[in-house]
Amino acid sequence: MTKVKVSGSCHCGKIKINATLIEGKVIACHCTDCQISAGGPFRVIVQSNGEDFEITGGAAEYVKTSADSGNHRIQGFCGTCGSSLYACDLNKNLFNIRAGCLENGSEFSPKVHIFGGSSPFWLKEIGKSSWLEKGPGSKQMEFD
Ligand SMILES: [Zn+2]
Ligand SMILES: [Zn+2]
Numbered sequence: 001m002t003k004v005k006v007s008g009s010c011h012c013g014k015i016k017i018n019a020t021l022i023e024g025k026v027i028a029c030h031c032t033d034c035q036i037s038a039g040g041p042f043r044v045i046v047q048s049n050g051e052d053f054e055i056t057g058g059a060a061e062y063v064k065t066s067a068d069s070g071n072h073r074i075q076g077f078c079g080t081c082g083s084s085l086y087a088c089d090l091n092k093n094l095f096n097i098r099a100g101c102l103e104n105g106s107e108f109s110p111k112v113h114i115f116g117g118s119s120p121f122w123l124k125e126i127g128k129s130s131w132l133e134k135g136p137g138s139k140q141m142e143f144d
Helices: 032-038 121-128
Strands: 004-009 016-021 026-029 043-049 053-056 061-066 072-077 084-089 094-098 112-114
Touching (some): 016 043, 016 094, 032 043, 053 084
Parallel strands (some): 026 112
Antiparallel strands (some): 004 016, 016 053, 043 094, 061 072
């Protein structure tokens, strides 16, 4: 099994993440908790075991939340810039790392979408919208 090493950081760069991922675990979560805390329609996560996950540069701040299942979770974030970094169980055995804070985060294509029932209807039609390469007025993108 190939080991995929990743690194990343929060927006301000204070907190760095180094991890080795569990192969094939790329999940898009559309639950309302992820929508609220990410401020978007879904969140993409990759997974790492606790012993393969390392934070450097400073301690992450965290809050404890409880999921619908009743499970308690630790949600780690940067106390300086507020970037969301990871979530894990209270024993820190399994880390869900926010793919968006990884250097090559956009390369991770979700293998499964969970909580699709709370996904906004327009997400399934996202390719039909107007896509611009950069900001307003930039080049129109073409899809096959
Ligand atoms: Zn930060
Ligand atoms: Zn979620």
